[in-house]
Amino acid sequence: MTILAQCGYARKQKIEHGLDEGVIGGVIMSPLDERRSRLEQAIIQWRGYNPRPIVLFDPQFYAATLNSPRDGHLSEYDYYNNNNGLGRTQFSGTRIHRYIKECLDYQHNTFGNNLAYLIAPTILFDGFRDFWSQVALNMAVESADYHATELKNPQPLLLSVVISETAFQSMDAMEEFLDALTELDVEGFYLIVRRNANSLQHAMEAASFGHFLYFCYVLTEINKFKVLVGYSDWQSFLIEAVGVAYTACGWYQNLRQFSTARFQPAAGGRRPRKRYSSAPLLSCPLVTPELEDIYRARLLTLVFSGSTHDSILANGPSSGSTNWSDEISCLVHWFSLNGISQRIAGQTNVGTRIQEAERVLKNAQILYRQLNGNGVNFDPQTGPDHIAEWLSAVQEFRGLARL
Amino acid sequence: MARPELTIKQVEKLIPQASNIQYLDCCGQKVVFTGIIEGRKYALKFMSPNPSQAVDPSNELLDDVTARAQREVETMQQCSTPHLVRMGPIGLQTAEVAEKPIIFFSEEFIEGKNLQQHLRDSGSLSIEELIRLAFQISEAINSIWQFSKIHRDIKPGNIMRSDEGDVFVLLDMGLVFDLQDASLSISPVGTPLYFSPEQIDFSNRRTVMNFRSDLFSLGIVLYEMATGKHPFVTPVSTTTWEVIGNILNMTFEPPISLRADLPVKLNEIILRLLAKRPALRYRSIALFHLALREVEAERGGA
Numbered sequence: 001m002t003i004l005a006q007c008g009y010a011r012k013q014k015i016e017h018g019l020d021e022g023v024i025g026g027v028i029m030s031p032l033d034e035r036r037s038r039l040e041q042a043i044i045q046w047r048g049y050n051p052r053p054i055v056l057f058d059p060q061f062y063a064a065t066l067n068s069p070r071d072g073h074l075s076e077y078d079y080y081n082n083n084n085g086l087g088r089t090q091f092s093g094t095r096i097h098r099y100i101k102e103c104l105d106y107q108h109n110t111f112g113n114n115l116a117y118l119i120a121p122t123i124l125f126d127g128f129r130d131f132w133s134q135v136a137l138n139m140a141v142e143s144a145d146y147h148a149t150e151l152k153n154p155q156p157l158l159l160s161v162v163i164s165e166t167a168f169q170s171m172d173a174m175e176e177f178l179d180a181l182t183e184l185d186v187e188g189f190y191l192i193v194r195r196n197a198n199s200l201q202h203a204m205e206a207a208s209f210g211h212f213l214y215f216c217y218v219l220t221e222i223n224k225f226k227v228l229v230g231y232s233d234w235q236s237f238l239i240e241a242v243g244v245a246y247t248a249c250g251w252y253q254n255l256r257q258f259s260t261a262r263f264q265p266a267a268g269g270r271r272p273r274k275r276y277s278s279a280p281l282l283s284c285p286l287v288t289p290e291l292e293d294i295y296r297a298r299l300l301t302l303v304f305s306g307s308t309h310d311s312i313l314a315n316g317p318s319s320g321s322t323n324w325s326d327e328i329s330c331l332v333h334w335f336s337l338n339g340i341s342q343r344i345a346g347q348t349n350v351g352t353r354i355q356e357a358e359r360v361l362k363n364a365q366i367l368y369r370q371l372n373g374n375g376v377n378f379d380p381q382t383g384p385d386h387i388a389e390w391l392s393a394v395q396e397f398r399g400l401a402r403l
Numbered sequence: 404m405a406r407p408e409l410t411i412k413q414v415e416k417l418i419p420q421a422s423n424i425q426y427l428d429c430c431g432q433k434v435v436f437t438g439i440i441e442g443r444k445y446a447l448k449f450m451s452p453n454p455s456q457a458v459d460p461s462n463e464l465l466d467d468v469t470a471r472a473q474r475e476v477e478t479m480q481q482c483s484t485p486h487l488v489r490m491g492p493i494g495l496q497t498a499e500v501a502e503k504p505i506i507f508f509s510e511e512f513i514e515g516k517n518l519q520q521h522l523r524d525s526g527s528l529s530i531e532e533l534i535r536l537a538f539q540i541s542e543a544i545n546s547i548w549q550f551s552k553i554h555r556d557i558k559p560g561n562i563m564r565s566d567e568g569d570v571f572v573l574l575d576m577g578l579v580f581d582l583q584d585a586s587l588s589i590s591p592v593g594t595p596l597y598f599s600p601e602q603i604d605f606s607n608r609r610t611v612m613n614f615r616s617d618l619f620s621l622g623i624v625l626y627e628m629a630t631g632k633h634p635f636v637t638p639v640s641t642t643t644w645e646v647i648g649n650i651l652n653m654t655f656e657p658p659i660s661l662r663a664d665l666p667v668k669l670n671e672i673i674l675r676l677l678a679k680r681p682a683l684r685y686r687s688i689a690l691f692h693l694a695l696r697e698v699e700a701e702r703g704g705a
Contacts, residue, residue, distance in 0.1 A: 178682040223686045
């Protein structure tokens with residue numbers, strides 16, 4: 001179980017420092033957010049690291065079907081630039097073959113074994129029975145076929161699936177889709193759940209998230225596919241508990257949960273307020289006032305994740321906040337996710353991993369109560385409602401998987 | 404559709420190189436004899452084509468019976484596993500007997516009993532035999548699937564337990580379905596008691612049949628050979644339609660509750676084969692064999 005850095009704008013030295021501190025095991029590169037030459041150079045450079053990081057390139061082809069997307073540096077890549085602005089009629093067999101060929105050829109020919117896996121291009125869909133879900137399946141079939149027959153000694157292939165969270169409301173349709181997906185003979189899948197703009201920053205609705213956990217479980221535990229879930233943020237440990245090998249998370253909110261707002265022009269506004277990533281709370285309380293209130297209640301050590309960077313805030317979050325940089329905040333976030341991930345990985349099977357995940361959730365619930373009891377109040381965005389939602393999701397999952 | 408009526412003398416005339424011809428059996432649209440050719444015993448299968456049911460109007464001889472016989476012969480020629488019945492020296496031929504068209508071919512004759520007879524005469528199989536049955540018939544399923552085909556009629560009556568060396572052999576590829584050939588029927592054919600859920604609900608556009616459908620049928624066979632009981636036949640549901648309903652919806656009793664010495668892992672394997680959704684079974688025969696090897700390892704076997 002490995003946490004990967006979900007790259008985006010302002011990568012700077014975050015990846016190198018994350019690798020040095022051992023809080024991430026690799027990186028998913030984003031062609032949207034940085035110049036092609038810089039991205040290619042970075043991928044080659046990381047091969048020298050020891051242990052060698054898992055490096056992936058997310059082609060982000062799904063942006064090609066969005067309406068007037070802000071596609072940034074994607075236009076520097078032929079597989080995207082030749083094919084963007086795609087409508088329903090532009091997914092014939094011949095065209096799909098071309099999209100696949102251009103995208104996989106680029107990754108294979110440019111990076112060779114510097115990438116741990118090739119990632120197939122896909123499109124985003126909202127429901128498991130809609131038109132676009134069939135296009136996504138056709139692209140998956142074509143990708144598997146092209147990878148198996150046309151590329152010489154390629155790295156293993158992950159098929160991308162980018163799905164709206166609402167799709168997971170329909171269990172029947174999801175199971176049908178799984179029947180089709182599990183027919184494919186590939187190494188595994190790269191899954192991204194598109195969050196709804198109005199529910200972003202909150203937990204997914206419990207039943208849908210429970211179904212998503214089951215979706216991952218069927219792919220990993222039952223069918224032994226290697227699965228990577230992108231933009232997974234605090235949900236990573238639950239996703240890993242059901243068998244997923246890799247999860248990914250970045251530094252900004254739009255790199256922690258996926259929405260198509262990522263491909264829309266930035267709305268502007270002030271810088272986000274500083275937050276601290278607390279593994280015991282499974283959330284990111286504001287440095288001020290939330291963490292400051294906890295400090296005054298003399299309970300700060302209970303919410304610390306145990307990173308060496310915690311010392312910056314240990315003598316008073318307000319006074320330490322000036323030294324609490326974006327990069328340190330990001331490193332502590334990865335540290336926190338990685339810590340819980342290792343705790344889950346220490347368990348022997350899916351049943352005990354889920355039990356351990358439930359313990360993590362219940363401990364968080366108790367801690368929120370204790371803090372509330374000491375006069376600490378949280379912004380709804382910090383918690384604790386997401387904990388109850390996740391506990392319900394785990395119950396839903398247990399019922400489906402009969403665990 | 405009528406099966407051909409043939410005498411031993413007529414068979415001798417049709418296949419002069421065969422000696423010691425004897426009537427064996429008749430089933431479905433076939434009449435089967437045995438005969439010795441070049442010192443070995445073979446099964447000789449005869450069918451009556453039915454030109455009025457031509458599946459290809461441009462070729463009136465290619466009726467459903469002929470198409471199935473062609474598919475059966477082609478599959479036997481393609482596959483080479485010892486767990487799938489092999490083609491004999493007489494390839495698919497046509498002839499006329501009493502002014503009626505007839506088609507015939509020969510296949511390997513296996514000395515032994517089919518599992519239906521075995522269950523009736525000797526009861527359920529030992530744990531070792533169950534594991535061997537699972538390995539060998541799944542190898543046959545895999546061999547057919549290498550050519551994008553599925554058997555569609557796996558049942559105790561179509562599996563022979565050879566007298567020599569306890570080898571299990573899958574018979575009767577007459578219903579083999581080629582996923583790459585649209586000319587063959589996709590409507591539910593086979594033996595309904597051994598249908599997979601997707602074989603029943605063949606209209607589902609997403610859940611197309613593949614080898615996982617045959618794995619479901621193998622799951623029923625393993626259950627039956629372990630417990631002596633069909634998982635979906637209950638005292639209150641004995642008609643075909645009721646059993647089909649059970650295949651689609653019923654949660655059956657785990658086989659271990661009827662066979663106490665069944666290893667827990669083998670019980671789990673049978674439950675997985677009988678999952679209603681193909682995605683919950685095994686996505687490759689290699690993964691299935693891996694699970695079976697774990698059962699063997701626990702029992703101190705190979």
